[in-house]
Amino acid sequence: MMFKKKNLLSKLWLKFTDKPAYKKYKWEMINYRQTQFTDHLIGDNKLNNVNKILDAAKANKSLNLIHSGNAGDIIYALATIKKIGEITNVPVNLCLKIGRPNHSPFYSSHPVGNVMLNQGMVNNLIPLIQxxxxxxxxxxxxxxxxxxxxxxxxxxxxxxxxxxxxxYSYITGVSPVLWKPWLTIDADKSYADTIVMARSGRYQNRAIDYSFLNAYPKVVFIGIESEYKDLLPVIPNLQWKPVTDFLELAQVVAGCRLFIGNQSFPFSVAEALKVPRILEVSYEIINVVPEGEGSHDFFYQEHLEYLVKELTNEAISGLLPVK
Incomplete structure (x- = not known):
C-alpha cells in the first residue's frame, strides 16, 4: 500500500488516540523520507557507482573529488580514493572545501570551532595528502x-x-582495502623506542587513567597544546611534540614504537599507516573500527595496561615471557 503523509491535525489525533499506530506512522515516515531522498539522488544523477565513475574517468581522463572535512574523515576517505585510482587508472585530484558548518555537539571543543575545515587545517593537510x-x-x-x-x-x-x-564505499560502490595501509610515509626513526599518544577533549573514556604511563621512559604527546596540558598533571614526564604540518605528524607516528589515541585525527593517521596502535573507544559514539595488523582497542583500564606492556615487549609476570 502506498504511504500517505498526514497533515498536522491528523498526526496529533493519531498521537493522542492510538499510540502504537502513531509509532508505526513515524517509522513509515522515516522510511518514506529516506526513500524520497535516495530517489532524488538517483534521479538527479548524483549517486555514484563504479560504472559511472569509470565512464567519468574515460571521458575526462582524470577525476576531481571534493570533501569538506573533518580532517580525520578525509584521512579515512583516502582509502576509498586510493581504490578509485586503482580501478580507473587516471589522475585523481582532491579538492578541499573550506567553511562547511560543523553541527556536532562537540564543535565548541573542536580545533577549528564551528566549521569542519578552515584554511589553517587545509594548509596542514595538503602536504600529507599530496x-x-x-x-x-x-x-x-x-x-x-x-x-x-x-x-x-x-x-x-x-x-x-x-x-x-x-x-565512502556506501556512496560510491567502491570497496576500500582497510586491512592494509593506505598512507605511505618516510618514518621518523628517532621515535622507534617511543610511545606516541594523542587524546582530544572529545570522545574520551572518562574511566581511563593514563598515570601508569609514568613507568615508561619515553612517552610523547602529538596534538594541540591545550590537549597536551590536560594530560600533563596525570603524566608529568610527558613530552609534547609540536609539528609544522600533518606530514610531519605522520612521520612521527610512522616511526613510533606504539601509538595510543582516541577517536580523533591522529588516530586516523595511525590507522591509515597500520602502526601498532591502541584505540580508546568512546562509549557515546563508536565510529572508528581498527582493522588489520597491529590494531587494538579497549574499554577497560586493565586491558589497556596489558596491551601497552605486550606491545612494548615488556614482561608481564606470570603471563608473558620476556622477549
Missing part, C-alpha cells in the same frame, strides 16, 4: 568541476555509525 602516490593534486575548492562528491555520506541516507572509512 605526498601520496595515488593523489595527483590536492588543493582548495574554487569552483572546479567535480565528478565525485564525497560529502554525500551526509545526505541522511547513510547511518553515521560503524566504521567511518566505510561510509
Amino acid at each position: 605526498s601520496q602516490p595515488y593523489i595527483n593534486n590536492c588543493e582548495v575548492y574554487t569552483d572546479q568541476p567535480i565528478h565525485i562528491d564525497l560529502d554525500y555520506f551526509r545526505s541522511g541516507t547513510v547511518p553515521l555509525n560503524g566504521n567511518i572509512a566505510r561510509w
Whole structure:
C-alpha cells in the first residue's frame, strides 16, 4: 500500500488516540523520507557507482573529488580514493572545501570551532595528502568541476555509525582495502623506542587513567597544546611534540614504537599507516573500527595496561615471557 503523509491535525489525533499506530506512522515516515531522498539522488544523477565513475574517468581522463572535512574523515576517505585510482587508472585530484558548518555537539571543543575545515587545517593537510602516490593534486575548492562528491555520506541516507572509512564505499560502490595501509610515509626513526599518544577533549573514556604511563621512559604527546596540558598533571614526564604540518605528524607516528589515541585525527593517521596502535573507544559514539595488523582497542583500564606492556615487549609476570 502506498504511504500517505498526514497533515498536522491528523498526526496529533493519531498521537493522542492510538499510540502504537502513531509509532508505526513515524517509522513509515522515516522510511518514506529516506526513500524520497535516495530517489532524488538517483534521479538527479548524483549517486555514484563504479560504472559511472569509470565512464567519468574515460571521458575526462582524470577525476576531481571534493570533501569538506573533518580532517580525520578525509584521512579515512583516502582509502576509498586510493581504490578509485586503482580501478580507473587516471589522475585523481582532491579538492578541499573550506567553511562547511560543523553541527556536532562537540564543535565548541573542536580545533577549528564551528566549521569542519578552515584554511589553517587545509594548509596542514595538503602536504600529507599530496605526498601520496595515488593523489595527483590536492588543493582548495574554487569552483572546479567535480565528478565525485564525497560529502554525500551526509545526505541522511547513510547511518553515521560503524566504521567511518566505510561510509565512502556506501556512496560510491567502491570497496576500500582497510586491512592494509593506505598512507605511505618516510618514518621518523628517532621515535622507534617511543610511545606516541594523542587524546582530544572529545570522545574520551572518562574511566581511563593514563598515570601508569609514568613507568615508561619515553612517552610523547602529538596534538594541540591545550590537549597536551590536560594530560600533563596525570603524566608529568610527558613530552609534547609540536609539528609544522600533518606530514610531519605522520612521520612521527610512522616511526613510533606504539601509538595510543582516541577517536580523533591522529588516530586516523595511525590507522591509515597500520602502526601498532591502541584505540580508546568512546562509549557515546563508536565510529572508528581498527582493522588489520597491529590494531587494538579497549574499554577497560586493565586491558589497556596489558596491551601497552605486550606491545612494548615488556614482561608481564606470570603471563608473558620476556622477549
